[in-house]
Amino acid sequence: MSEEPALIWERPEPPSRPTPSPLSREAIVRAAIGLADADGLVAVSLRKVGAVLDAGPMRLYGYLSTKEELLDLMVDEVYGEIPLPGPDAGDWRAKLADISVRTRAVARRHEWFTELLSGRPQLGPNALAHLEAGLAAFEGVPGFANIDRALRAYGTVRGYVIGSISAELAERRAERASGLDEQQWQARSTPYLLRMLETGRYPNLYRVVAEAEHPDGATGFLAGLNYVLDGIAANIPG
Amino acid sequence: MSEEPALIWERPEPPSRPTPSPLSREAIVRAAIGLADADGLVAVSLRKVGAVLDAGPMRLYGYLSTKEELLDLMVDEVYGEIPLPGPDAGDWRAKLADISVRTRAVARRHEWFTELLSGRPQLGPNALAHLEAGLAAFEGVPGFANIDRALRAYGTVRGYVIGSISAELAERRAERASGLDEQQWQARSTPYLLRMLETGRYPNLYRVVAEAEHPDGATGFLAGLNYVLDGIAANIPG
DNA sequence: GTATTTATCAATACACTGTATCGCATGCGA
DNA sequence: TCGCATGCGATACAGTGTATTGATAAATAC
Numbered sequence: 128m129s130e131e132p133a134l135i136w137e138r139p140e141p142p143s144r145p146t147p148s149p150l151s152r153e154a155i156v157r158a159a160i161g162l163a164d165a166d167g168l169v170a171v172s173l174r175k176v177g178a179v180l181d182a183g184p185m186r187l188y189g190y191l192s193t194k195e196e197l198l199d200l201m202v203d204e205v206y207g208e209i210p211l212p213g214p215d216a217g218d219w220r221a222k223l224a225d226i227s228v229r230t231r232a233v234a235r236r237h238e239w240f241t242e243l244l245s246g247r248p249q250l251g252p253n254a255l256a257h258l259e260a261g262l263a264a265f266e267g268v269p270g271f272a273n274i275d276r277a278l279r280a281y282g283t284v285r286g287y288v289i290g291s292i293s294a295e296l297a298e299r300r301a302e303r304a305s306g307l308d309e310q311q312w313q314a315r316s317t318p319y320l321l322r323m324l325e326t327g328r329y330p331n332l333y334r335v336v337a338e339a340e341h342p343d344g345a346t347g348f349l350a351g352l353n354y355v356l357d358g359i360a361a362n363i364p365g
Numbered sequence: 366m367s368e369e370p371a372l373i374w375e376r377p378e379p380p381s382r383p384t385p386s387p388l389s390r391e392a393i394v395r396a397a398i399g400l401a402d403a404d405g406l407v408a409v410s411l412r413k414v415g416a417v418l419d420a421g422p423m424r425l426y427g428y429l430s431t432k433e434e435l436l437d438l439m440v441d442e443v444y445g446e447i448p449l450p451g452p453d454a455g456d457w458r459a460k461l462a463d464i465s466v467r468t469r470a471v472a473r474r475h476e477w478f479t480e481l482l483s484g485r486p487q488l489g490p491n492a493l494a495h496l497e498a499g500l501a502a503f504e505g506v507p508g509f510a511n512i513d514r515a516l517r518a519y520g521t522v523r524g525y526v527i528g529s530i531s532a533e534l535a536e537r538r539a540e541r542a543s544g545l546d547e548q549q550w551q552a553r554s555t556p557y558l559l560r561m562l563e564t565g566r567y568p569n570l571y572r573v574v575a576e577a578e579h580p581d582g583a584t585g586f587l588a589g590l591n592y593v594l595d596g597i598a599a600n601i602p603g
Numbered sequence: 604g605t606a607t608t609t610a611t612c613a614a615t616a617c618a619c620t621g622t623a624t625c626g627c628a629t630g631c632g633a
Numbered sequence: 634t635c636g637c638a639t640g641c642g643a644t645a646c647a648g649t650g651t652a653t654t655g656a657t658a659a660a661t662a663c
Contacts, residue, residue, distance in 0.1 A: 172620060183642055184621080194621065242484050245531040248539040250554060255567055262569035274572040275580060283589035286528030287521060293483040294524065301486040316488060329493055331500035334512040342513060351521035358596025410649065421613055423651080432650065 150180060152190050156200045160237065163201065168239045171197075198243055203251025205240050209233050211260040220356050222264035223281075226257075227288045227352050231345075234292045238300065241293045261285065270364045280359050287355045295344050388418060390428050394438045398475065401439065406477040409435075436481055441489025443478050447471050449498040458594050460502035461519075464495075465526045465590050469583075472530045476538065479531045499523065508602045518597050525593045533582050 158179040162170045173184040173194060180186075191197050209229050212222045234240045249258075261284070265277035324333045342350075396417040400408045411422040411432060418424075429435050447467050450460045472478045487496075499522070503515035562571045580588075 173622085174620080185623095185643085186641060188622080189640070245483050246480050246535050246538065248535055248554075250558065252561070255561060255570060259567045259570050262573070266569070274569070274576050275578055277569070278573060278577060279585050279588050280592060282529065282532065282585070283525060283592045286525045286532065286589065287593070288524075288528070289531070290524030290526070290528035291520065293527070294520065297484050297486055300484065316486075320488065323490065323493060329497045331504070331512070331515070332493060332497050335500070335516060338512050339516060340513055342517075347517050347520070350517050351524065354518060354521045354596035354600065355525070355593055356596065357599040358592035358594065361595040361599050362592065411651085412649080422649095423614085424612060426651080427611075 150182060150186065150190065152200065154180060155187060155190055155197070156204050159197055159201055160204060163239045164237060168242060171201075173197075199247065199251065202240065202243050202247065202249060203253045205233060205237050206249070206251065206253035206257050208236075209257060211256065212264075214263070219264045219268050220360065223261070223284050223356060224349075224352060226261060226264075227284060228349075230288055231292050231348055234296070238296050241289055241296065244289055245293075268363060270362060280362075283359070284352075284355055287351060291348055291351055295348070388420060388424065388428065390438065392418060393425060393428055393435065394442050397435055397439055398442060401477045402475055406480060409439075411435075433485075437485065437489065440478065440481050440485065440487060441491045443471060443475050444487070444489065444491035444495050446474075447495060449494065450502075452501070457502045457506045458598065461499070461522055461594060462590060464499060464502075465522060466587075468526055469530050469586055472534070476534050479527055479534060482527055483531075506601060508600060518600075521597070522590075522593055525589060529586055529589055533586070 155176060159171050159176045162175055162179065173187055176197070177184045177187055187197075191200070209226070212225045216222055216225060249255075258281075261281040262274070262277050265271040265280065268277075271277045271280060320336065323329065324336060393414060397409050397414045400413055400417065411425055414435070415422045415425055425435075429438070447464070450463045454460055454463060487493075496519075499519040500512070500515050503509040503518065506515075509515045509518060558574065561567065562574060
């Protein structure tokens with residue numbers, strides 16, 4: 128199907144291939160993260176990532192062998208943005224609170240982060256360092272010398288952190304997805320909720336709408352985190 | 366572009382439209398859940414769901430206006446499968462443990478469930494009933510009369526439950542995704558992990574691989590749940 | 604009982620996805 | 634200066650969600 132039978136005399140030379148922009152895994156991941164930050168995970172396609180880097184989609188397959196791998200790289204990159212406490216950053220509780228709060232901060236900058244966490248084993252170097260730091264917080268804590276116990280305790284904190292942030296961000300996203308501002312979203316869903324609540328089947332939910340003050344995200348997050356940490360503290364003998 | 370100019374005499378009658386199978390939201394959701402249970406969320410496409418019901422993809426748009434809505438319905442349907450404790454099912458702790466354990470059981474039957482939870486507000490009737498039951502557990506508990514406090518406490522439990530189950534299932538899925546059995550997956554990832562651990566940068570992770578006994582999922586889940594519940598108990602005055 | 608409107612659904616179409624294949628152009632070794 | 638290897642672009646394909654369209658069946662009006 129050669130569609131260019133023009134004579135050589137008037138056929139233009141091929142555009143002297145403009146030195147293909149040098150590429151790297153790092154650049155690819157940064158481009159993908161930029162797209163995801165701006166327009167959500169749906170905006171991350173190999174074509175769009177390639178376009179940002181002046182490359183076709185197939186060019187990326189030299190650096191990854193699957194889109195899943197790109198997502199894995201994105202996750203590990205974000206793990207790398209979370210500062211980790213050093214060995215003398217306080218006691219176990221301070222260290223865990225530190226990791227948790229900083230994780231939340233980063234997850235709010237990259238709203239897609241927690242979405243990717245569910246359903247993907249995290250084996251990248253930064254993810255491993257993150258887990259290592261969490262476990263290290265339990266070094267020398269009575270009752271948590273057993274690594275299985277430390278692992279479970281940290282897993283509990285981590286489960287709470289991720290679950291809690293997911294819920295917080297889901298709410299934020301739902302508002303914006305419905306078009307414009309928060310008010311517009313609430314205007315859409317509130318009447319429905321009121322109708323449900325009027326049935327009387329949800330007395331406690333009714334109180335949530337009627338009485339709750341909805342403390343801001345950070346406050347609520349810390350309150351829950353303290354429940355979890357209190358629970359661990361309650362299991363330190365002595 | 367009528368491609369059937371045959372004369373009426375030999376043109377076959379249109380196949381007397383075989384009474385289009387009656388459809389319902391319920392049937393659509395069940396079909397979608399069946400596909401997801403069998404082959405994961407990627408297997409849920411409007412074409413495939415339609416095919417199960419002997420219908421074209423566009424037929425479904427009478428019952429939903431978007432695929433997102435189908436996913437919302439699936440989530441609420443699964444919520445409906447979780448039995449909720451009645452008012453006299455024990456104290457707050459028993460009720461919360463009950464909800465959590467049953468949620469885990471259902472989430473293991475529908476591995477895609479937690480995947481959908483992150484990133485979607487849950488406003489269906491069954492989801493609301495679920496939340497209501499969680500809040501109801503705190504009725505009459507000293508220190509949790511304030512609905513904000515009850516909401517946060519339950520949110521903590523819920524965050525842990527979802528985060529924890531997600532992690533558990535992510536591991537299980539990763540094993541199977543890599544082709545065949547658990548051994549095959551570990552054979553692929555273990556050498557990499559060992560090389561990372563040999564660097565000495567992850568002393569606690571090293572212990573996880575070397576010393577940990579990896580108690581089974583249910584045991585670990587309950588251990589973590591007890592941390593969280595202990596933490597709440599520690600905040601009940603008196 | 605016939606004609607006309609209305610609702611329902613299948614077919615078609617479109618823009619877009621991830622990825623396999625293939626052929627060319629470029630740079631390197633001889 | 635030639636031959637070859639390698640990396641990249643173009644092309645292709647099967648699949649996605651959904652807008653549009655056109656036909657058919659049901660419901661209504663006369």
